Amino acid sequence: MKKGEKVIFGGVALLVVGGVIVNAFKASHFDPEQGRIPFYTTASPELRAAGEKLIKDLECRKCHAMWTIRDPMQAVPAPPLDGLGSLKDETWFYTYFSAPDPQAILPSRLKAEYRMPSFAHMPETERRTLAAYMATLKVEDWYLEETRNREFEKLTGKSLNGESGE
Ligand code: HEC
Secondary structure (H helix, E strand, O other), X not given: OOHHHHHHHHXXXXXXXXXXXXHHHXXXXXXXXXXXXXEEEOOOHHHHHHHHHHHHHOOHHHOOOEOOEOOOOOOOXXXXXXXXXXXXXXXXXXXXXXXXXXXXXXXXXXXXXXXOOOOOOOOHHHHHHHHHHHHOEEEOHHHHHHHHHHHHHHHHOOOOOOOOOO
């Protein structure tokens, strides 16, 4: 082996070992391959129970995935509810659920029957409970970061933080 080749081989070996170490480090913090869900709630058991009951009774899952599970019988392209509390606050949710025309707040390009319905007719206490619960639906920072980067790369073809892709 020539000297130059040795340097190159050594460099490659270092990269491989480095990669293994970095991956091991990452794995100790999170492991999407192991199926760990990056979503969690900070709600008290009472709020969680009340929120989940409303979501069930009002059939939000007909359109939205929640805890990454989507109704397989439905094909509404609504955003998942998981982690939304990391992006929006309780007041926003309350205003949105109380709006007679939710599309005035969040415009929709979907067919009318797929759009977010108004829940303005619901009792105020239920809208408040729902908003409070939604605000506790968080997403782990690493996942939010990864998603942001992925979207950014998709849109621009560039890496957000200057690192080369996976
Ligand atoms: C008929 C389908 C449908 C039902 C039922 C429905 N939604 Fe939606 N929802 C949507 C769609 C679609 C959007 C995206 C905005 C749009 O297209 O109107 C949306 C948007 C939202 C948003 C804003 C998401 C964001 O990215 O900011 C929240 C929060 C939300 N829905 C919560 C709920 C809750 C809670 C329920 C049950 C009480 C519910 N939705 C029931 C279809 C639905």
